[in-house]
Amino acid sequence: MSGDILTDNIAATGERPSNAVLDNIYRRRSVRNFSDKEVSDEIIKELIRAGTYAPTAVNKQPWRFVVVKNKRLIDEYDERAKKAFVAAYKDTKHPDLIGYVRNLSKPEVRLFYGAPVLIIIFAAPDAMNEHDCALAAENMMLAAQSFGIGSCWIGLAAGLEYNKEFLKEAGVPEGHKLVAPLIFGYPSKDNLKAPVRNSDVILKWMD
Numbered sequence: 001m002s003g004d005i006l007t008d009n010i011a012a013t014g015e016r017p018s019n020a021v022l023d024n025i026y027r028r029r030s031v032r033n034f035s036d037k038e039v040s041d042e043i044i045k046e047l048i049r050a051g052t053y054a055p056t057a058v059n060k061q062p063w064r065f066v067v068v069k070n071k072r073l074i075d076e077y078d079e080r081a082k083k084a085f086v087a088a089y090k091d092t093k094h095p096d097l098i099g100y101v102r103n104l105s106k107p108e109v110r111l112f113y114g115a116p117v118l119i120i121i122f123a124a125p126d127a128m129n130e131h132d133c134a135l136a137a138e139n140m141m142l143a144a145q146s147f148g149i150g151s152c153w154i155g156l157a158a159g160l161e162y163n164k165e166f167l168k169e170a171g172v173p174e175g176h177k178l179v180a181p182l183i184f185g186y187p188s189k190d191n192l193k194a195p196v197r198n199s200d201v202i203l204k205w206m207d
């Protein structure tokens, strides 16, 4: 065992195992270009259903979903999220954040890339709930991939959590934490290349 998970299987068998679940995992990419094709309500409900089949600590199922399909509203929340980010980090000295602030200050930059569907996962108040919601998010992104729908987690939009008007409009109860702003839509570009994975990730293998 070399500790290189990307090559060990090939060395042992000549080829990697393949099945529908693995195909979805390996084919899913973060998608940032979308066509105008509508994502049906039935599919959106199925994505949420897939989210709710993620494991949860003590089976609490703490997730709550806000679905935004209205283009004007998605643009409006995009703008508010950008403003929240810039306001929060405008005086930062962190080199990465300085770059984001500069970029998000440009009017033409869209955090949600013009996606036709925005689903934001909120966690009901409790200690472990953010883990559960992150698992739901990945289930949803993989389910989307199975329908040929692209997705992307937009962490830079997390500032929406502090936008009181948005929380009111979205019916988010007091104390809920915004965990995952996710965009969905049919991709307008094919064959997105996966960013290279670091393969030497196993600290130790103790047989």
Ligand SMILES: Cc1cc2nc3c(=O)[nH]c(=O)nc-3n(C[C@H](O)[C@H](O)[C@H](O)COP(=O)(O)O)c2cc1C
Binding pocket: 028, 029, 030, 031, 032, 152, 153, 154, 155, 156, 157, 194, 195
């Ligand atoms: C917590 C989290 C936050 C992310 N935030 C953003 C974001 O704000 N904007 C963006 O374009 N991509 C965002 N991404 C997508 C990552 O850039 C992407 O997952 C990573 O580059 C690997 O590419 P892949 O998803 O195609 O495998 C985020 C992903 C995660 C998990």
